[in-house]
Amino acid sequence: MARRWIDAEVPKAWARELEADEQNYPFALWDKLVEAGFLGIGIDEEYGGQGGDILIQMIFARELARTAGGLLWVWGLTSFAGAKSISHFGSDAQKQRWLPDMAAGKCRVSIGFTEPDGGTDVLGAMKTFGEKVDGGWIVNGQKMWCTAAKVADRILLLVRTDRNVEKRHHGLTLFFLDAKSPGVSADLLPKLGMRAMGSCALFLDNVFIPDDCVLGEVGKAWYMVLPSLNNERIMVGAQCLGAIDGVLEDAVDYAKTRKAFGKPIGQFQAIQHYIADIATWQTQTELLMYYVSWLQNNGQECGVQSNMLKMVASENAVKAADLGIQILGGMGYSAETDMQRYWRDHRILRMTPISNEMVRNSIAESLGLPRSF
Numbered sequence: 175m176a177r178r179w180i181d182a183e184v185p186k187a188w189a190r191e192l193e194a195d196e197q198n199y200p201f202a203l204w205d206k207l208v209e210a211g212f213l214g215i216g217i218d219e220e221y222g223g224q225g226g227d228i229l230i231q232m233i234f235a236r237e238l239a240r241t242a243g244g245l246l247w248v249w250g251l252t253s254f255a256g257a258k259s260i261s262h263f264g265s266d267a268q269k270q271r272w273l274p275d276m277a278a279g280k281c282r283v284s285i286g287f288t289e290p291d292g293g294t295d296v297l298g299a300m301k302t303f304g305e306k307v308d309g310g311w312i313v314n315g316q317k318m319w320c321t322a323a324k325v326a327d328r329i330l331l332l333v334r335t336d337r338n339v340e341k342r343h344h345g346l347t348l349f350f351l352d353a354k355s356p357g358v359s360a361d362l363l364p365k366l367g368m369r370a371m372g373s374c375a376l377f378l379d380n381v382f383i384p385d386d387c388v389l390g391e392v393g394k395a396w397y398m399v400l401p402s403l404n405n406e407r408i409m410v411g412a413q414c415l416g417a418i419d420g421v422l423e424d425a426v427d428y429a430k431t432r433k434a435f436g437k438p439i440g441q442f443q444a445i446q447h448y449i450a451d452i453a454t455w456q457t458q459t460e461l462l463m464y465y466v467s468w469l470q471n472n473g474q475e476c477g478v479q480s481n482m483l484k485m486v487a488s489e490n491a492v493k494a495a496d497l498g499i500q501i502l503g504g505m506g507y508s509a510e511t512d513m514q515r516y517w518r519d520h521r522i523l524r525m526t527p528i529s530n531e532m533v534r535n536s537i538a539e540s541l542g543l544p545r546s547f
């Protein structure tokens with residue numbers, strides 16, 4: 175059903191147009207997703223959502239990424255990242271307050287974790303500070319790469335609220351900031367891909383955040399965030415798999431119709447080998463994605479496996495899109511086809527939400543090797 179709807183309502187040519195419009199967030203895509211009820215996927219029915227576990231969310235993410243590429247995050251920031259955080263960390267009152275609005279498309283979410291001094295060593299770089307005042311907190315600082323911050327209603331904000339701590343992962347608090355609060359401003363950052371998504375530098379100048387916008391326990395945010403990381407990695411796996419699906423279908427179509435030396439280029443062995451490689455990466459990513467989603471759904475430990483999925487999927491997606499460009503020749507480089515967009519949109523996933531170097535560090539550590547940093 176999702177595939178049929180996406181083919182009809184979010185065709186690749188339209189996604190290409192939306193993504194190229196760098197200054198403007200794709201509200202038209204948001205509106206369609208809201209109207210179809212897709213914002214409710216993964217949100218419990220008692221809060222107005224459609225229910226569904228990580229596997230259902232990943233099937234939808236894969237299908238949407240097949241045409242929309244990185245614009246998948248129009249759905250993902252709110253319905254996946256935002257709603258999951260409120261569902262997991264929010265009190266009953268907070269769930270009642272925000273989840274129905276998210277499911278109904280009345281509350282758009284952005285995430286503010288990374289800071290200008292670095293995202294990999296996010297704790298070492300974190301300077302944004304919240305000071306306790308009567309009824310809430312005054313927050314000052316800057317966040318970096320806060321995607322869709324300019325058009326957000328709420329920002330999931332990680333803030334240091336205590337500097338006198340033994341360990342740097344202590345003393346952090348998670349807020350669900352009203353993005354229209356006085357003192358909040360955002361500047362768009364021009365970038366290689368996912369252009370219309372509007373990633374921003376976010377400035378927080380004496381921003382008051384009331385106590386009822388603290389998620390979970392004050393000072394304990396890191397303990398809450400850590401268990402949610404597997405889901406994030408699985409989401410990257412699903413997005414990359416969708417991109418490989420899109421690359422493969424376009425590559426096969428083109429290879430069958432484009433002619434050189436009187437033959438379809440798909441008759442040349444070199445082109446056939448490229449296509450065989452892309453299809454193999456698709457299957458490899460698919461198997462890993464379903465395996466890790468299954469582990470997560472069944473409450474089994476999958477920290478290492480979700481890191482492996484994130485790494486393999488992002489590298490496969492970029493390799494597939496790169497070969498896709500090669501198969502289409504000059505047209506692969508043209509803004510009139512999607513290969514360049516698949517490449518640009520997924521290149522970032524080798525760096526975010528965690529870099530593949532850090533993923534490798536952590537896989538090696540899980541085998542008993544000493545920490546390298």
Ligand SMILES: Cc1cc2nc3c(=O)[nH]c(=O)nc-3n(C[C@H](O)[C@H](O)[C@H](O)COP(=O)(O)OP(=O)(O)OC[C@H]3O[C@@H](n4cnc5c(N)ncnc54)[C@H](O)[C@@H]3O)c2cc1C
Binds near residue numbers: 319546547
């Ligand atoms: C388009 C885009 C959208 C984003 N959206 C968001 C968002 O919505 N919200 C948000 O909070 N963040 C967002 N980010 C931030 C993203 O998560 C960070 O860019 C990412 O965590 C990497 O951090 P960094 O860019 O500061 O790189 P750095 O941390 O400076 O890393 C630079 C290089 O050093 C390497 N390195 C660092 N430490 C080690 C080590 N110990 N071992 C080996 N190599 C190492 C890294 O792997 C990388 O190759 C986004 C970024 C981009 C570009």
